[in-house]
Amino acid sequence: MTGLLAHDSILVSMAVVLFGMIAVPVAVRRGRRDLIPYAFAAVYTNFLLITVAALSMVYALVTHDFSVSYVAQVGSRETPLFYTVISLWGALEGSILFWAWVLSMYAAVVVWVNSRRPGNLVPYAAATLLFVSFFFAILLIGPADPFGVVKNVQPDGPGPNPLLQNHILMAIHPPLLYLGYVGMSVPFSFAVGAMLSGEVENDDWMRITRRWTLSAWALLSAAIIAGMWWSYEVLGWGGYWAWDPVENASFIPWLTATAFLHSAMVQERRGMLRLWNLNLVVGTFLLTILGTFLTRSGIVSSVHAFTTGTIGYYFLAFIAVVMLASLALVAGNSERLRSVGRFDSPMSRETVFLLNNLFLTAFMFTVLTGTLFPLAAEAIKGVKVSVGEPFFNRMSLPIIVTLLFLMGVGPALPWKAASKEEVKAKLLPPGIGASLFLVGGLLAGARNVYALLAFTFAGYAAFANLREYWIGMRARHTAHGEGWGTALFRLIGGNRHRYGGYTAHLGIILVALGIAASSTFRTEHEATIKPGETISLAGHTLRLKSMWGREEPQRSVVGATLEVMNGAAVNGTMEPRMNFYPMSQSPVPTPAVRSGFLGDLYVNLQAFRPDGSNATIRIIYEPLVPWIWFGGGVVVFGALIAIFPAGVLTGRRSEA
């Protein structure tokens, strides 16, 4: 019943979407402006209909309606309610439904906000979004139909993939990723809309979508960090990034989106890089679709096992159409996208932004090449190869340290051209930060050249970005006699884009320091111990108190209780566990993590005797890993500063 309602609402939505898509060009070409409100109405109706479908699925999941194929696939009566609800995106079909829902919502919001704008930009952007919606609706009635009718209804189901019901971050990471990924379709639709409507010569499309791009970027950043965190907290290997194709798929569009955030400023300020920006926006969208294709079609080998069916062919057709059409559009319009301004001096902020774009794009191509190389090698030479961490690390480390350095140079340089004195005054003092961090890294024992460069440039960039705040605050303090707190608040409020950006820089620096330190100074030790015995690493001693087991409705759990020793005194306990799910052959670990300011003590239960007489414990000391998560938060906070409407942060309210 629920399935039928949802199925029908998707079918109806397809008709509505098709109507809206056709109405826009007809309205424009035939001069029938009166049709455009109908096209907008199609956007809203599509949102309503997909909402009905999505809520039907949540209802079917919660009521354990095993006659719905998706529920029969991921549902189980034993799964806690919370994990039942979030299994909406736990498997292929549900995630496509969730994607379609988010997309329809974004389209509705963007049309609602901009519907009064004259001209054809918004109608064409709406039509582009409807086109993408149409594709997802095809998936939902075809290869990824979550509402299939189960003929032989079972009383219970297998439950979601154990890895996905093991940690709270699974409720956060996928939706953030989808919100970010899908968010990139809004700037894309406006870029396409601008080209179709001939409004590409004014930069309205970019101004309208600035906030969208920033939000999508912030969500994607948060999603990547949350994914790293999840991998760290759940998989028990003590790492957070492995250059797996699925991870790369989320990272590649992030790189181009980051490049766009910077080069968009050059266009706004100086009227340059217009064709380039259009390419970045279109490219970012294409890369999100490409990433989904790579991970959902089973075309590249990944630790993330996804079911594969015919969906790959649908995605391929869609990618082909979108790539051909959008690249043809960009190339066909390229002559109209001449730069207004020009580069005046190599010593200017726009030059640094250009370099930043160059390196970010090179980074993107590196990761993309590494991800696709196995496929190309097989197609051309017929050999099976795998590209792993050594390639990615070797190729990306020089790029990463360069980007860290540029992050310190960019904010310090003015637009247009800097005089020699200015360059000296701005670029030399951050050397103090660089030296401090270099010495710190050397004292801590780092000898790897890239680790040392990362510390040095992180110090440089941190100093340079913080100094920008300091200079601004000091100016306000002396000019207006403001207190330091007020000065900081008003400084940020007065130029939220700029200082939001610097805050995001500081977040990225924290992430970089966390990664550099944890990959340089990580130590680990593994031992099999009996209750009462201890295991030590890097000044931390743990004593195995007991082994225990307990039955939960959906799984059985075996755990070890370890006491954290401080001399003879017990200073808390840690409980790494192994969870056994009936549908999984291998247990799912839950490591115990004890975080401090300087790092994490990470303890995983590797193996145990069934009688509880001993346990194999792996203990890892992970320096600065918490900085990665905190830094991710700072990045998002920085983006929020830049996104928030003026007035929220100006501090005028506190004055009253």
Add this chain to the structure above:
Amino acid sequence: MNWKRAGIAALCVVPLIILFGYGLTRDPKEIPSPLPGHDASPFALTVFAPGQAPLARAPGDTVKLADLKGQVVVLNFWASWCLSCRDEHQILSQTALDYVGKPVHFVGVLYNDEPANGTKWIEQMGGQSYPSVTDPGARTAIDYGLYGVPETYFLDANGRIAYKATGPVNERIIRYLVDSLMAVAAK
């Protein structure tokens, strides 16, 4: 709109699309083994599941590769915890019976499992016609470069690995390989 430029840009992505289309026809998880054509690594393993007459061997007997010279050997790695081993079990067991009296020898190798579990599994599955041996420390599995279970190695009469099948085998492939390896040996 400059159509010439548009066309050139569109042409650039065609190879990429063809590459993806090609990729969809391949299974990235299927990795070729370098072993076929090389001498099979020798083993001497102890029987834990006797099998059924006429193929039975007494538990505790040692199955040595050296003793099987001149015969085609079908070496099947399996485990009681392996789900797809269930799919091929009946086929292997039945096909082995069909070759009784021919110079073919079927051996099951238990991988990463307790013999007690293996015995129980064979019972549940309705018996196994040929014997199975234990592989302590998975040494033989390592020698043969096992990726996972089930995997089946077809050894020719000269003790060379002729073929490696990853995943469950079907009757057609067993018959095809065993028949052709016997035909070569007879020449």
